[in-house]
Amino acid sequence: MRVLLVEDDDRVAGALAPALARRGLAIKRLASGAGVLERVHEVDVILLDLGLPDIDGIVLCRQIRAISDVAVIVVSARGEIDNRIQGLRAGADDYLVKPYDVDELVARVEAVRRRRGERAAKPEPAGVVRLGDVDVDLSRHEVQVGGQAIALSRKEFQVLALVVGARGAVCSREHVLTEVWGHRGPAESRSLDVHVATLRTKLGRPSLIETVRGVGYRLGGAFDPARRD
Incomplete structure (x- = not known):
């Protein structure tokens, strides 16, 4: 697996x-944001520090996501919840706070790649689901509210699509965590809470997304999941 490490700290x-x-990972390293955008198509995963000398990592993450679907894992000492939310909203697939265990980092890299491989092997769902004035295009991974396009991160859309796909039934937290994160640990559970809150906002x-305490999520009763092609 080809990994680009974007880290300014030589140590x-x-x-x-x-x-x-x-x-077993093939590593390339850059000490700043310069050159990252030119190399995104050469790697499978980017490990992105946020404290870079020439550009804020959040800004760089947005730039990466604008041109590529490459997996991005933020690896940063910024551990506050606001920092994590910013990273996920910028398009990161995962967020790991320093200091961390190397084996955990490798496991997260493998999980991101595995989930992407599984999605590539599965046929994409077709059609548009209309929920009141919310249109969820499952084929194009697009969402409109009142006719206006809403920009969602990859994971935000995946969470929404799973809840929509349950057609009003409860979609368990375990199912969402397994499908989207590949893990069901405390960090992933907190990340799911952040993603649901961000989706609502x-x-x-x-x-639209109703919490069933201790179980999971389902579509709110006021939203009709009638499907149209």
């Missing part, structure tokens, strides 16, 4: 790169 990179290489329809 961190000097310890991490060989550790990842010993675990972006869509402007807080009652």
